[in-house]
Amino acid sequence: MSRNRTVLVVEDDPDLRAALELLLIRQGYHVVATGDGLRAVELAGQHRIDAAVVDLLIPGQSGFQVALDLKARYGDAVRVVLMSGIASQAQKDYAFAAGAEQFLAKPFTTSQLLSAVAAFCPPPSDPPAATRRTARIGQ
Secondary structure, X not given: OOOOOEEEEEOOOHXXXXXXXXXXHHOOOEEEEEOOHHHHHHHHHHOOOOEEEEEOOOOOOOHHHHHHHHXXXXXXXXXXXXXXXXXXXXXXXXXXXXXXXXXEEOOOOHHHHHHHHHOOOOOOOOOOOOOOEEEEEOO
């Protein structure tokens, strides 16, 4: 049996963070979440994450810096989706330069989020009935 895929969610809006967690948990992912960029990098070191969904404008350090740190530490073992309500071409270019594999412009649909994560971190073929959440930090 393969291990569960773990997704780090970094979003400072608690309602959006909870919604993202719920969507990913229902797909069978194990979710670790925080609203702070510095704490996100700490959590990545404590949990074996496969993907990170990170907002650009978060306290602690920016989503760009979180992406750079995750890529510097884990390389392609961690895939990064950056998201922002500011979807200029410059923001997108900078996101990809920071190491993100995907960029989601807010607002995005549920299917866009799930497709972005599943593109490089497929969910389990048989999602569990019970929800699993490891950490909720920075609420």
